[in-house]
Amino acid sequence: MNKYSQLVQQLKKRIEKGELTPGSRLPSIRLLSQQYQLSKNTVIRALTELENLKLLQAKPRQGFFVCAPQKQIPALQPKQVTLGATAFSVLGAANKPGLLALGSAYPDSRWPTVSWYYQQQAKTARRWARANHQRRSHYSTPPGDPSLRKSLADHLNATALSCNSEEIVITQGAQEALSLCLRSVAEVGDTIAVESPCYYGTLQCIEALGLNVLELPSDPVQGTNLDALESALNQWPIKAVLTNPSFNNPLGFNLDLATRKRLINIANRWNIAIIEDDVFAELSYNQQRSTPIKALDTEQRVLHCGSFSKTVDVDIRLGWVLPGRYYEKVNYYKYVTSIACPALTQQAISELLIGRRYRRHLIQVSRSYQERADMLAEDVHRYWPDKTLFIQPKGGILQWFNLPEQINSDQLFKQALKAGIGISPGNLFCADNRFNHHIRLCYAHYTQSEEQVTAIAKLGEMMEKL
Ligand SMILES: Cc1ncc(COP(=O)(O)O)c(C=O)c1O
Structure with missing residues (x-):
């Protein structure tokens, strides 16, 4: 690799690592050439290349500034969905009578x-x-x-x-x-x-x-x-x-x-x-x-x-x-x-x-669902791995969890089912078996009853062992 490409790579790494933060000014060309023991022309060539890559911006008479990171836009493709029958049987299993159904999105009707x-x-x-x-x-x-x-x-x-x-x-x-x-x-x-x-x-x-x-x-x-x-x-x-x-x-x-x-x-x-x-x-x-x-x-x-x-x-x-x-x-x-x-x-x-009547009902149920979301969050914080990530919604009845990566939510789903608990594994929510360490729960019925808290604790125990 020639000298100018080496400098491009070195500066690129420092920008990616956050050592050179967006908006900050790079040292002058003179200082960079002293620092890296390179000619001024080599430094200028490298900075111009980084400008072309939209990593730096040149401002007249001020120098080179680090740009805000570009948003990565993923390349997407249309796909066929082949989820139907599997999802149907998973959902059927998780809704069996007698099960503590924490997975399905149904409201409290009491x-x-x-x-x-x-x-x-x-x-x-x-x-x-x-x-x-x-x-x-x-x-x-x-x-x-x-x-x-x-x-x-x-x-x-x-x-x-x-x-x-x-x-x-x-x-x-x-x-x-x-x-x-x-x-x-x-x-x-x-x-x-x-x-x-x-x-x-x-x-x-x-x-x-x-x-x-x-x-x-x-x-x-x-x-x-x-x-x-x-x-x-x-x-x-x-x-x-x-x-x-x-x-x-x-x-x-x-x-x-x-x-x-x-x-x-x-x-x-x-x-x-x-x-x-x-x-x-x-x-x-x-x-x-x-x-x-x-x-x-x-x-x-x-x-x-x-x-x-x-x-x-x-x-x-x-x-x-x-x-x-x-x-x-x-x-x-x-x-x-x-x-x-x-x-x-x-x-x-x-x-x-x-x-x-209906509008008063909406106010009443929304307040209760907010309290129930908090109750579920409290028990998840208490019993689930520290690395569990979730953002509490500001409405509705559903909570999405990002579990530590080693936890396979399909396996968790199967073990939970044996223990009489229904959850929704993340891979049900896409066409190509992703979200493998995610689950969705519904808290519409979650009032911290003994059975519910025990179920959350049990799920936490299963996660520790997976
Ligand atoms: C986002 C969303 N849309 C539609 C539906 C279907 O609702 P309905 O029971 O009114 O058919 C559901 C049910 O879970 C849902 O979550």
Whole structure:
């Protein structure tokens, strides 16, 4: 290696190690040539090379300054998902009756409002029984019960975004909403960009529809890497971005307004759809719901999905979509998939949305979930390895853990299952078996009961031995 290349390598190493910090000025050319015993010309050549590499910046009459590190943008490729059947059996095993299910994302349903809802449903059913099933002479059809769409539109207008009832399609939970949206924006073989890690139900749906996935690196603090999205859009014909922007499953991040705006700007520039899965948005611990991406959309390209599964009860199986310009397709696919959602539940949930009952319920449950997140964190700090990393979310019901690298979460999952504890291993949340030392837990039920604390302690013991 010649002298000038040697100097380039030496200075590069010092910058990478942080010995020469971003923004700092390098010694003068004269001093460097004395220090490294090189001619001034050799030093100048090396500094120019480092400038070309964007590691240094030359400022006239001031000298050479160390640049801020360039963000690494990973090269991404669309992939097929082949997760479905495995994930289905893993989830089935972790949800067996009798197991302490800490893995699955279901809310607590022991709240007064949830009982009130079921009483309301029973009352509606009794009224219908008295009327001797003569309510109508034809099937209900999409887009859904008019009274529910009206009360839902009122609720969304008061809390999230402006819309009217004609823009809403009622679905069988958010899972059906996601499936209808994906079918409406893409065809077999098309590519959908998703956060990575990503809710496995999304990946299973993408697989079942014969679509490919492009996984965008994401983390609990920054959220989705939109530089990576832009770089991928330059390379691949991506049809849509599917995002879970608020209290993300599994990472827990909540995208800030600037990132939401950047995402819609990218979608506008590249003429792609955004499927916004906003099922946790109403469970914000500071009672402030983040602005939905849909509220920033001036081109009707966002399909906004919500559900009562996380806020009331998973067994209600009701959700919705505001599909924007894809309304006709979503509405038609809903019809050919399942005709309509059960009219009884639609009417009962509509009653729940009227007045302030539902909003008071959201405040109550969000406060409790925040306390439960703290309780889980306390026990994890007490019983799990010190090197366990996690960032507590500011809403929702899910916690993502980065365990010490030697812990294989699949093995931990199997051992935990034998001990009667259900957890979600990290590799369920991607298309290619990564996140092998990560797990996701749900703390919605975590009240530090003796059984729960013992389970967390037992998981800690297993981790020490793995
Ligand atoms: C991010 C996300 N989207 C959608 C769903 C499906 O919700 P639903 O029960 O409303 O179908 C879930 C369920 O866990 C989820 O976590």
